[in-house]
Amino acid sequence: MDLTFFVWADTHYGYDQRPPGSDLRGRIIDQMNDLPGCPYPATIGGVVDEPSFVLLCGDAVDGEEGAGEHELAWFHYYTPRLRFEQLEVMGNHDQDLAYITYFRGRYGGLSHSFDRQGVHFICLNSRYDDAEYFGEEDLGFLSDDLSRITADTPVVLFVHCRLDRFTNGDEVTRILAAHPVLLVFAAHVHKPAVFQIEGMDCIDVGQCRDHPIDPAYGRNLYVARITDERITAVPWRWDLGDWERGQRWADPAVAARRFALDRAR
Ligand SMILES: [Fe+2]
Structure with a gap:
């Protein structure tokens, strides 16, 4: 197995939206298109392969009142400029309704899953009313979906927000417990982080919105690679056009390690 995929999130199409040439997401898409063949940081080694897919981990559109169709038009304008297939998670x-209609039409529901090179990828819907939680429909999807794969099939979960912020995130970890979970990707907080929940490696990817409240160190996406021997997830700083090497931190080596995952399988 040698599987590469990119994860970006919180593009918020519609927010500070610009035409091609001057749009943030357009520039990030150009960088993703150019990443294959680019050497990884020396500490990781090798070069970036063509990704099997690009995953947009939620908040694809900004959600401004009354702007749904317009934001969706920008989403549809920019997405095909990626050279790679993009799949999405609900945020x-x-x-x-415009985006939900697109999503349901493409995936058949608010959660969906797909397989690549023997890895099962799940894009799980989540709810945000007064608190963050998973609905019965979301948990039911997860249980049904996992019941259709063998117990030894490796799983990667994509969900818009990190599991430990949900009021019933522990139900998701309980359902996942019987399966080998390689990675859990989330977004939402617009701040990258690498951490563990119940022994599962989790990554919060950065943001692609660049609102003044978004922290500078969140300006990234992740390049993930899964082989039979190793799992790596390396942050790419779209504002610097470079890997996160701790360039803007007091201790670059510590910062570079803090935001990257490099794990033997
Ligand atoms: Fe967001």
Whole structure:
């Protein structure tokens, strides 16, 4: 197995939206298109392969009142500029009927899953009313979906927000417990982080919105690679056009390690 995929999130199409040439997401898409063949940081080694897919981990659109169709038009304008297939996870800003109609039409529901090179990828819907939680439909999807794969099939979960912020996130970890989970990707907080929940490696990817409140160190996406021997997830700083090497941190080596995952399988 040698599987590469990119994860970006919180593009918020519609927010500070610009035409091609001057749009943030357009520039990030150009960088993703150019990443294959690029050497990884020396500490990781090798070069970036063509990704099997690009995953947009929620908040694809900004969700401004009354702007649903317009934001969706920008999403549809920019997405095909990626040279690679993109798949999406539902986020809390993706609640306009226009986007939901697109999502249900493409995936058949608010959660979906797919397989690549023997790895089972799950894109799980989540809810954001007064608190963050998973609905019965979301948990039911997860249980049904996992019941259709063998117990030794490796799983990667994509969900818009990190599991430990949900009021019933422990139900998801309980359902996942019987399966080998390689990675859990989330977004939403617009701040990258690498951490563990119940022994599962989790990554919060950065943001692609660049609102003044978004922290500078969140300006990234992740390049993930799974082989039979190793799992790596390396942050790419779209504002610097470079890997996160701790360039803007007091201790670059510590910062670079803090935001990257490099694990033997
Ligand atoms: Fe967001």
